[in-house]
Structures are given as structure tokens and as C-alpha cells.
Amino acid sequence: MYVASEWKDYEVIDTGGGEKLERWGDIVLRRPDPQIIWPIANETAMWREVHGHYHRSSSGGGQWEMKKTIPERWTISYGPLKFHIRPTNFKHTGLFPEQAANWSWMMDKIKNAGRPISVLNLFAYTGGATVAAAYAGASVVHVDAAKGMVQWAKENIQLSGLSDRPVRFITDDVFKFVQREQRRGNKYDAIIMDPPSYGRGPKGETWKLEQSLYPFLEECTTILTDNPLFMLINSYTTGISPTVLNNMLNMTMKSKFGGKITAGEIGLPITKSGLILPCGILGRWEA
Secondary structure (H helix, E strand, O other): OEEOOOOOOEEEEEEEOOEEEEEEOOEEEEEEOOOOOOOOOOOOHHHHOOOEEEEEOOOOOEEEEEOOOOOOOEEEEEOOEEEEEOOOOOOOOOOOHHHHHHHHHHHHHHHOOOOOOEEEEEOOOOOHHHHHHHHHOOEEEEEEOOHHHHHHHHHHHHHOOOOOOOEEEEEOOHHHHHHHHHHHOOOEOEEEEOOOOEEEOOOOOEEEHHHHHHHHHHHHHOOEOOOOOEEEEEEOOOOOOHHHHHHHHHHHHHHHHOOEEEEEEEEEEEOOOOOEEEEEEEEEEEO
16 A cells, blocks of 8 residues: 655545545545445534535536635645645546655656656646656656646646746647657656546547556557656556556566566545545556
8 A cells, every 4th residue: 555644735634424524725625435435433513614515416427515615726735746726526626645655756766767757647637747757857748638637737837836847738639649659759768647447539439448558558668768767557447456557567567678566555544543545556667
């Protein structure tokens, strides 16, 4: 289990009844989480007096009930890294705090590489990993198909005082981008990917993680340099175990480049109970 335990601006205060009580800076939100199948031990006033509560709809989706006035967006920090937070209409806030466990790891790898490092961040969302890699001194290419998320990532880079760093933001279909990089002969020292469980490309192409991840991973190995630094895969797909990511990295990265693999769950500490909230899995290959 890799636990993001160094946060000061974020906290999982309590969990139960399919929900988590979270502090984002000074704002407290109550959001659903499918992993939380235990009851609330004590539904204190804090559970009821939140700033916002996201209610799931029985027909899918849901909506926010705002109980207190909050800014349209606000900023939280993870050490020197800064991020805009905004409740979206699909329950997310623009950041996955558990990923801080990966940010710290990749920053150490980049800083200690002793050479310039180029990073490709695929399915890059609002750029948590992009900000971390840029701060550590890497040049970064950030690719996501959603224009709004790419803009949000640009704002996070500016917010962190990294506008002068070599970061390219590309709004594109990730698979087509990788294929074009193959044809152009462009290479990277490290690749980060956070693939969705399911998705559609611009021409109706379907992505289903169980069918598409392995061939896509094989494609990505062809755009790595001869001396790559790391490959990181994150997954939130239910039913995929860390051992699956370990096996795929063994068959692709380790067979081609040697190195070592680690895989496991990723999580966040729960303040009230002292337990760990599981938040997905990761697989890491490193030289």
C-alpha cells in the first residue's frame, strides 16, 4: 500500500455509509465513495455541517447540495505544488490527492537522475503529475483529450510558478498522439499514464481497459529512449489487481529494459479511525 500521508491542505476526516468527509484547505465536502462499505461510526455535526454534499442519483450521475457559500474555485498546496480545486458536476474536484504518493516518488527519480529527463504524461487530466515533474526539473509533454482539463492543467502550472518550465500542453486523442510520436521518432525518458476504464475516441473508437491497455503499453515502449527512467501506470478500474499491472510491466518493460517493478494499492489516511482508504492501484517500472 502506497499512502499519501504528507498532506497538510487535504484530509480525509472520516468515512462511512458509502461516503467520505474531506477537508480541502478550509472547505469541507461530503462525497460518495464505492469502496466505503462500512457504516459511519458516529455521524457528528461535522458530517451535517459541510460546505457541500454530493448526492448520487438512482438513475446515474448526481448533484451538489451547497450548504454554505464557497468560492467558485480555491487553491490548495502540496509542499511547493499548487492546485485549483473546484467541485464539478460529476462529483470530482479536479485533483486526486492520493496521487501525491506518486508525485513524491517521481520527483525523487527525476531530481536524482543526474541528466535531463523528458516526461510524457498521458490521460493527464488537470496535471498533478505534470506539475510535479516540471517542478522536479523535467521537460513535460501533457496530453489529454478534454480541452477543459488541459486548460485547468495550464492554470495549475502557472499557479505553482512554473510558467517558465518546458511544458507542452496538447489536446488530442492519446492513442493517435503516441502513434504520431512513433512516426516522428520522438522519444521520452519516462511515461505516466492514468487510463480510463472505458472511453470513446473522436471517431467512435472504443477503449476498454481490459482489452486495450496491454497493446497500448507495448506501443508506448517504442517511444522510450534507450535508457528510460520510469514507467508509471495508475488504474481506478474495479476488478483489476496490482498483480495484473505487475505482470504487464514484466512482459513489456522488464523484458526489454531490465530494471525493477513494484505494484500495489494506493491510499489515503483516515484521520478519525486511523485506517487507510483504498483509492486505486499503481504499477511502477524503474531502471
